[in-house]
Amino acid sequence: ETGVTQTPRHLVMGMTNKKSLKCEQHLGHNAMYWYKQSAKKPLELMFVYNFKEQTENNSVPSRFSPECPNSSHLFLHLHTLQPEDSALYLCASSQDPLLVTDTQYFGPGTRLTVL
Protein backbone atom coordinates (compact mmCIF):
# COMPACT_ATOMS: atom_id res chain seq x y z
CA GLU A 1 0.00 0.00 0.00
CA THR A 2 1.74 3.20 -1.13
CA GLY A 3 -1.23 5.58 -1.09
CA VAL A 4 0.10 7.42 1.97
CA THR A 5 3.84 7.76 2.50
CA GLN A 6 5.71 9.09 5.51
CA THR A 7 9.31 10.16 5.99
CA PRO A 8 11.45 9.52 7.83
CA ARG A 9 10.42 6.07 9.06
CA HIS A 10 12.60 6.41 12.15
CA LEU A 11 13.82 9.51 13.95
CA VAL A 12 15.93 9.98 17.06
CA MET A 13 16.20 13.50 18.42
CA GLY A 14 17.33 15.33 21.49
CA MET A 15 15.04 17.54 23.51
CA THR A 16 16.56 20.71 22.07
CA ASN A 17 16.42 19.65 18.43
CA LYS A 18 14.01 20.83 15.77
CA LYS A 19 12.83 18.29 13.24
CA SER A 20 9.92 17.77 10.87
CA LEU A 21 7.87 14.77 9.85
CA LYS A 22 6.49 14.63 6.33
CA CYS A 23 3.43 12.92 4.95
CA GLU A 24 2.26 12.71 1.36
CA GLN A 25 -0.92 11.15 0.01
CA HIS A 26 -1.43 10.00 -3.59
CA LEU A 27 -5.13 9.19 -3.30
CA GLY A 28 -6.64 12.51 -4.34
CA HIS A 29 -8.14 13.00 -0.88
CA ASN A 30 -9.11 16.32 0.65
CA ALA A 31 -8.41 15.67 4.32
CA MET A 32 -5.27 14.69 6.21
CA TYR A 33 -4.66 13.73 9.82
CA TRP A 34 -1.93 13.27 12.39
CA TYR A 35 -2.28 10.56 15.06
CA LYS A 36 -0.04 9.57 17.95
CA GLN A 37 0.27 5.91 18.93
CA SER A 38 1.92 5.27 22.28
CA ALA A 39 2.48 1.92 23.88
CA LYS A 40 -0.55 0.63 25.78
CA LYS A 41 -2.72 3.68 24.88
CA PRO A 42 -5.43 4.05 22.26
CA LEU A 43 -4.62 5.98 19.13
CA GLU A 44 -4.87 9.72 19.75
CA LEU A 45 -6.04 12.09 17.04
CA MET A 46 -3.83 15.19 17.06
CA PHE A 47 -4.79 17.34 14.08
CA VAL A 48 -7.22 17.32 11.16
CA TYR A 49 -6.91 19.35 7.97
CA ASN A 50 -9.74 19.55 5.47
CA PHE A 51 -9.02 21.37 2.19
CA LYS A 52 -5.79 22.69 3.79
CA GLU A 53 -7.68 24.26 6.70
CA GLN A 54 -7.10 22.98 10.21
CA THR A 55 -10.42 21.82 11.59
CA GLU A 56 -9.37 19.93 14.72
CA ASN A 57 -6.65 20.38 17.30
CA ASN A 58 -7.18 17.98 20.16
CA SER A 59 -5.41 19.99 22.87
CA VAL A 60 -2.00 19.18 21.45
CA PRO A 61 0.97 20.97 23.08
CA SER A 62 2.44 23.83 21.08
CA ARG A 63 5.76 21.98 20.70
CA PHE A 64 3.92 20.14 17.90
CA SER A 65 3.18 22.43 14.98
CA PRO A 66 1.35 21.11 11.90
CA GLU A 67 1.52 22.54 8.42
CA CYS A 68 -0.58 21.66 5.41
CA PRO A 69 0.55 23.54 2.29
CA ASN A 70 -1.82 21.63 0.00
CA SER A 71 -4.22 18.70 0.14
CA SER A 72 -1.47 16.21 -0.69
CA HIS A 73 1.17 17.19 1.85
CA LEU A 74 1.20 17.41 5.61
CA PHE A 75 4.05 18.20 7.96
CA LEU A 76 4.49 17.98 11.69
CA HIS A 77 7.17 20.32 13.00
CA LEU A 78 8.72 19.28 16.28
CA HIS A 79 10.70 21.38 18.76
CA THR A 80 11.76 21.06 22.38
CA LEU A 81 10.07 17.70 22.74
CA GLN A 82 9.95 15.62 25.89
CA PRO A 83 10.88 11.94 26.29
CA GLU A 84 7.17 11.13 26.78
CA ASP A 85 6.59 12.33 23.21
CA SER A 86 8.38 9.21 21.98
CA ALA A 87 5.79 7.28 19.96
CA LEU A 88 4.71 6.17 16.52
CA TYR A 89 3.27 9.12 14.60
CA LEU A 90 0.77 8.11 11.97
CA CYS A 91 -0.53 10.16 9.09
CA ALA A 92 -3.84 9.40 7.42
CA SER A 93 -5.96 10.81 4.62
CA SER A 94 -9.59 10.59 3.60
CA GLN A 95 -11.98 12.00 1.05
CA ASP A 96 -14.44 13.93 3.25
CA PRO A 97 -14.40 13.92 7.08
CA LEU A 98 -17.89 15.38 7.19
CA LEU A 99 -19.31 12.08 5.92
CA VAL A 100 -19.91 9.38 8.50
CA THR A 101 -19.02 6.82 5.81
CA ASP A 102 -15.64 8.47 5.19
CA THR A 103 -12.71 6.04 5.34
CA GLN A 104 -9.25 6.97 6.54
CA TYR A 105 -6.15 5.44 4.98
CA PHE A 106 -2.96 5.38 6.99
CA GLY A 107 0.72 5.69 6.23
CA PRO A 108 3.40 3.42 7.71
CA GLY A 109 4.25 5.86 10.49
CA THR A 110 7.37 7.54 11.84
CA ARG A 111 8.88 5.95 14.94
CA LEU A 112 10.09 8.89 17.03
CA THR A 113 12.47 8.54 19.96
CA VAL A 114 13.22 11.60 22.09
CA LEU A 115 16.35 11.34 24.21
Add this chain to the structure above:
Amino acid sequence: GDSVTQMEGPVTLSEEAFLTINCTYTATGYPSLFWYVQYPGEGLQLLLKATKADDKGSNKGFEATYRKETTSFHLEKGSVQVSDSAVYFCALSDWGGSQGNLIFGKGTKLSVKP
Protein backbone atom coordinates in the same frame (compact mmCIF):
# COMPACT_ATOMS: atom_id res chain seq x y z
CA GLY B 1 -19.63 9.81 24.55
CA ASP B 2 -18.89 7.34 21.80
CA SER B 3 -16.66 4.40 22.63
CA VAL B 4 -15.37 1.08 21.33
CA THR B 5 -14.59 -1.93 23.48
CA GLN B 6 -12.51 -4.82 22.21
CA MET B 7 -11.66 -8.09 23.85
CA GLU B 8 -8.38 -7.99 25.70
CA GLY B 9 -5.47 -9.79 24.13
CA PRO B 10 -3.17 -11.29 23.41
CA VAL B 11 -4.93 -14.05 21.52
CA THR B 12 -2.81 -17.05 20.58
CA LEU B 13 -4.10 -19.59 18.06
CA SER B 14 -2.74 -22.46 16.06
CA GLU B 15 -2.69 -22.23 12.28
CA GLU B 16 -6.07 -23.07 10.66
CA ALA B 17 -7.98 -22.33 13.89
CA PHE B 18 -11.16 -20.25 13.90
CA LEU B 19 -10.78 -16.63 14.98
CA THR B 20 -13.25 -14.35 16.69
CA ILE B 21 -12.30 -10.94 18.07
CA ASN B 22 -15.19 -9.29 19.85
CA CYS B 23 -15.99 -5.61 19.40
CA THR B 24 -18.89 -3.68 20.88
CA TYR B 25 -19.59 0.01 20.58
CA THR B 26 -21.52 2.89 22.09
CA ALA B 27 -22.62 5.66 19.78
CA THR B 28 -25.17 8.45 19.81
CA GLY B 29 -26.01 8.26 16.13
CA TYR B 30 -25.64 5.81 13.26
CA PRO B 31 -21.95 5.09 13.05
CA SER B 32 -19.82 3.49 10.40
CA LEU B 33 -17.69 0.64 11.73
CA PHE B 34 -14.19 -0.41 10.72
CA TRP B 35 -11.57 -3.01 11.38
CA TYR B 36 -7.95 -2.00 10.88
CA VAL B 37 -4.91 -4.27 11.10
CA GLN B 38 -1.39 -3.29 12.10
CA TYR B 39 1.43 -5.67 11.20
CA PRO B 40 4.67 -5.41 13.20
CA GLY B 41 6.58 -2.23 12.41
CA GLU B 42 3.90 -0.87 10.10
CA GLY B 43 1.01 1.57 10.09
CA LEU B 44 -2.68 0.73 10.13
CA GLN B 45 -4.30 -0.88 7.12
CA LEU B 46 -8.03 -0.88 6.54
CA LEU B 47 -9.20 -4.48 6.71
CA LEU B 48 -12.95 -4.05 6.22
CA LYS B 49 -15.83 -1.73 6.96
CA ALA B 50 -19.62 -1.56 7.22
CA THR B 51 -21.64 1.62 7.02
CA LYS B 52 -25.14 0.54 8.04
CA ALA B 53 -26.93 -2.06 10.11
CA ASP B 54 -26.80 -5.66 8.82
CA ASP B 55 -24.02 -4.84 6.38
CA LYS B 56 -21.25 -7.42 6.22
CA GLY B 57 -17.72 -6.29 5.52
CA SER B 58 -15.26 -8.85 4.20
CA ASN B 59 -11.67 -8.97 2.99
CA LYS B 60 -8.86 -11.56 2.87
CA GLY B 61 -11.10 -14.19 4.48
CA PHE B 62 -12.07 -11.91 7.38
CA GLU B 63 -15.70 -10.96 7.97
CA ALA B 64 -17.65 -8.74 10.34
CA THR B 65 -21.37 -7.98 10.46
CA TYR B 66 -22.79 -4.69 11.74
CA ARG B 67 -25.32 -5.71 14.41
CA LYS B 68 -27.28 -2.72 15.62
CA GLU B 69 -29.41 -4.75 18.04
CA THR B 70 -26.34 -5.94 19.95
CA THR B 71 -24.14 -2.92 19.07
CA SER B 72 -21.44 -5.28 17.91
CA PHE B 73 -19.02 -5.73 15.02
CA HIS B 74 -17.16 -8.95 15.78
CA LEU B 75 -14.28 -9.95 13.49
CA GLU B 76 -14.15 -13.57 12.32
CA LYS B 77 -11.97 -15.74 10.13
CA GLY B 78 -12.52 -19.40 9.49
CA SER B 79 -8.88 -20.49 9.22
CA VAL B 80 -6.06 -18.23 10.38
CA GLN B 81 -2.53 -18.28 9.02
CA VAL B 82 0.79 -17.34 10.59
CA SER B 83 0.79 -14.26 8.37
CA ASP B 84 -2.36 -13.01 10.15
CA SER B 85 -0.31 -12.32 13.28
CA ALA B 86 -0.87 -8.63 13.95
CA VAL B 87 -2.77 -6.16 16.11
CA TYR B 88 -6.42 -5.66 15.15
CA PHE B 89 -8.27 -2.42 15.90
CA CYS B 90 -12.01 -1.90 15.85
CA ALA B 91 -13.11 1.69 15.19
CA LEU B 92 -16.20 3.80 14.59
CA SER B 93 -17.06 7.15 13.11
CA ASP B 94 -20.24 8.92 14.07
CA TRP B 95 -22.09 12.13 13.31
CA GLY B 96 -21.87 12.95 16.98
CA GLY B 97 -18.11 12.92 16.95
CA SER B 98 -15.88 15.77 15.99
CA GLN B 99 -14.82 16.09 12.39
CA GLY B 100 -12.69 13.21 11.23
CA ASN B 101 -12.56 11.67 14.68
CA LEU B 102 -12.32 7.91 14.43
CA ILE B 103 -12.89 6.29 17.82
CA PHE B 104 -10.55 3.30 18.19
CA GLY B 105 -10.57 0.37 20.53
CA LYS B 106 -7.37 -0.48 22.35
CA GLY B 107 -6.40 -3.18 19.90
CA THR B 108 -6.17 -6.98 20.15
CA LYS B 109 -2.87 -8.67 19.47
CA LEU B 110 -3.18 -11.95 17.58
CA SER B 111 -0.36 -14.48 17.44
CA VAL B 112 -0.75 -17.50 15.17
CA LYS B 113 1.59 -20.46 15.75
CA PRO B 114 2.52 -22.94 13.02
